Amino acid sequence: xxxxxxxxxxxxxxxxxxxxxxxxxxxxxxxxxxxxxxxxxxxxxxxxxxxxxxxxxxxxxxxxxxxxxxxxxxxxxxxxxxxxxxxxxxxxxxxxxxxxxxxxxxxxxxxxxxxxxxxxxxxxxxxxxxxxxxxxxxxx
Numbered sequence: 001x002x003x004x005x006x007x008x009x010x011x012x013x014x015x016x017x018x019x020x021x022x023x024x025x026x027x028x029x030x031x032x033x034x035x036x037x038x039x040x041x042x043x044x045x046x047x048x049x050x051x052x053x054x055x056x057x058x059x060x061x062x063x064x065x066x067x068x069x070x071x072x073x074x075x076x077x078x079x080x081x082x083x084x085x086x087x088x089x090x091x092x093x094x095x096x097x098x099x100x101x102x103x104x105x106x107x108x109x110x111x112x113x114x115x116x117x118x119x120x121x122x123x124x125x126x127x128x129x130x131x132x133x134x135x136x137x138x139x140x
Contacts, residue, residue: 090135
């Protein structure tokens with residue numbers, strides 16, 4: 001069975017060496033792959049967040065850009081600060097309209113990514129792909 005996740009690790013070894021996930025309840029209805037923060041066990045979409053929803057999809061909206069994790073649901077949230085240097089595959093739904101190799105991406109208020117100039121905790125575009133981009137996690 002193919003599992004479509006809007007953000008996924010390029011290599012499974014990223015999760016075998018470090019288990020970067022936390023359990024949290026989502027504060028609103030969010031698309032799988034939304035970036036944000038976790039505070040007191042609650043995930044909220046938002047700017048400068050270094051967490052993201054990375055649920056395994058099921059149901060009628062699985063394998064689509066419309067898979068939503070509903071408010072109040074427990075979700076598997078990835079803490080990117082635990083996987084410095086790992087490569088992620090990110091689909092276009094989370095990416096800005098224009099970006100290029102070498103750009104630094106950070107989350108914005110709606111939980112998607114935008115090009116920025118951070119000095120730490122960002123995602124560096126290492127390859128533009130047909131589905132979006134491969135990005136490297138940089139903790140700084």
